[in-house]
Amino acid sequence: MKPAICAVCGKFGSFEGDSIEFADYKPLPKDFDGHPEGFECFCNDHLEAARALAHLPSREAITLLRGQFDYPLDGPREPEPHCPQCSQRNWSHHDLAGQNELRGKVSWIAGRIAWIGYGVFLVGVLFFNLPWFQIYTLICLGALIAIIPAYFLAKRLESAIESQIHLCKSCGYVANGSQYAGALQQEEDGRAHTSNATIMT
Numbered sequence: 001m002k003p004a005i006c007a008v009c010g011k012f013g014s015f016e017g018d019s020i021e022f023a024d025y026k027p028l029p030k031d032f033d034g035h036p037e038g039f040e041c042f043c044n045d046h047l048e049a050a051r052a053l054a055h056l057p058s059r060e061a062i063t064l065l066r067g068q069f070d071y072p073l074d075g076p077r078e079p080e081p082h083c084p085q086c087s088q089r090n091w092s093h094h095d096l097a098g099q100n101e102l103r104g105k106v107s108w109i110a111g112r113i114a115w116i117g118y119g120v121f122l123v124g125v126l127f128f129n130l131p132w133f134q135i136y137t138l139i140c141l142g143a144l145i146a147i148i149p150a151y152f153l154a155k156r157l158e159s160a161i162e163s164q165i166h167l168c169k170s171c172g173y174v175a176n177g178s179q180y181a182g183a184l185q186q187e188e189d190g191r192a193h194t195s196n197a198t199i200m201t
């Protein structure tokens with residue numbers, strides 16, 4: 001059997017909900033391990049609406065449900081935040097091709113810097129064990145003092161390059177990657193907070 005995944009929102013793992021046998025339900029033969037046709041799980045948020053459509057074949061019902069709850073039809077959605085301007089959840093996502101390339105390059109440079117730092121460190125350790133070569137160890141140490149911050153600088157630069165923008169299809173609001181991720185994080189924190197409150201009451 002499929003692990004419990006809500007067929008509408010894609011919620012996964014241990015959640016409150018139930019399974020439904022749709023009109024096209026075909027029980028599996030005995031001792032046969034698999035996912036029976038027409039058998040789907042739903043979280044409590046979507047269970048009621050799904051039960052009302054249990055007389056339909058599962059595929060048709062799920063398509064209707066995803067439409068009803070504003071989830072993409074082609075699969076469980078990625079979580080999306082509400083638009084800060086119009087509160088709709090109707091984004092289109094656009095890759096910034098040039099920026100992606102730039103980000104890749106910076107990431108490559110950061111990788112090289114890390115390797116060079118590692119190499120310098122090894123050479124420094126090696127020299128340290130040879131008599132009269134301590135001066136080279138000091139030089140290596142000096143180089144490391146420059147290389148380590150350079151590495152973190154490159155890493156920071158990498159994360160600062162925006163490679164995607166998000167356009168609200170309802171009102172035209174444009175969010176950059178970090179604004180979008182921030183809004184999503186905020187909503188997730190909010191949700192975690194509400195569910196904790198529910199448990200406590």
Ligand SMILES: [Zn+2]
Binds near residue numbers: 006010011044046
């Ligand atoms: Zn659900």
Ligand SMILES: [Zn+2]
Binds near residue numbers: 084087168169171172
């Ligand atoms: Zn909007």
